[in-house]
Amino acid sequence: MKRLSFIPVLVLALFLCFMLACATSTKPEKVETEPAVVEEPVVEEASGEEPIEEEPATSEEIFVIGDTVRMGDLVFTLNSARWEEGDEWNKPEEGERWLVLDCTIENESSEPTTISSMLMFSLYDEDSYSRDVDFFADTEGSLDGELGVGRKMRGEIAFDVEEGQSYWEFIFEPEVFGFGQAIFDINEDEVQ
Numbered sequence: 001m002k003r004l005s006f007i008p009v010l011v012l013a014l015f016l017c018f019m020l021a022c023a024t025s026t027k028p029e030k031v032e033t034e035p036a037v038v039e040e041p042v043v044e045e046a047s048g049e050e051p052i053e054e055e056p057a058t059s060e061e062i063f064v065i066g067d068t069v070r071m072g073d074l075v076f077t078l079n080s081a082r083w084e085e086g087d088e089w090n091k092p093e094e095g096e097r098w099l100v101l102d103c104t105i106e107n108e109s110s111e112p113t114t115i116s117s118m119l120m121f122s123l124y125d126e127d128s129y130s131r132d133v134d135f136f137a138d139t140e141g142s143l144d145g146e147l148g149v150g151r152k153m154r155g156e157i158a159f160d161v162e163e164g165q166s167y168w169e170f171i172f173e174p175e176v177f178g179f180g181q182a183i184f185d186i187n188e189d190e191v192q
Helices: 006-024
Strands: 062-064 068-071 074-084 096-107 113-115 121-125 145-147 152-162 167-172 182-187
Touching: 074 167, 074 182, 096 121, 096 167, 121 152, 145 152
Parallel strands: 062 182
Antiparallel strands: 068 074, 074 096, 096 152, 113 145, 121 167, 167 182
16 A cells, blocks of 8 residues: 655645635625726806716627726726737737737725736637737736736737737626626727
């Protein structure tokens, strides 16, 4: 009979303790994450009439480049979209190109939050296929890391897209387990 090594047993015990701690920890209260367009306040002229309040955006609303959306305590803006050609050592594969999206996220909560480009962002092409994030494209900034209270993070994220396609849906989903998402339409003629 083989004798079990002490190290694998210790690793297993630590893993089980970690899983138990995660399962029994208190979970934060669910935050409403339905997307709502953030608009600049409109100054009404003194006409004596009460301003009409607009309905908040619903989850079916589609947004465009330049829109700012509030989801829970995060305020997200898709600033712009551009093409990245690469260089002589690093370029898109044959038949593909890199679509680079410039985004800003602001944390308006009373606690820091973690931003993850792999978990919070996705892109779908006109045939509804998901597109891969490309880490080799020349992008500025990053959409990964801890975002402090009242802080902003701006960065670019690149996706591999097929040549010949002209429409994509960019999705921002701040809650990993899917409590809401903001969908941005991107048309080829809007890409710089």
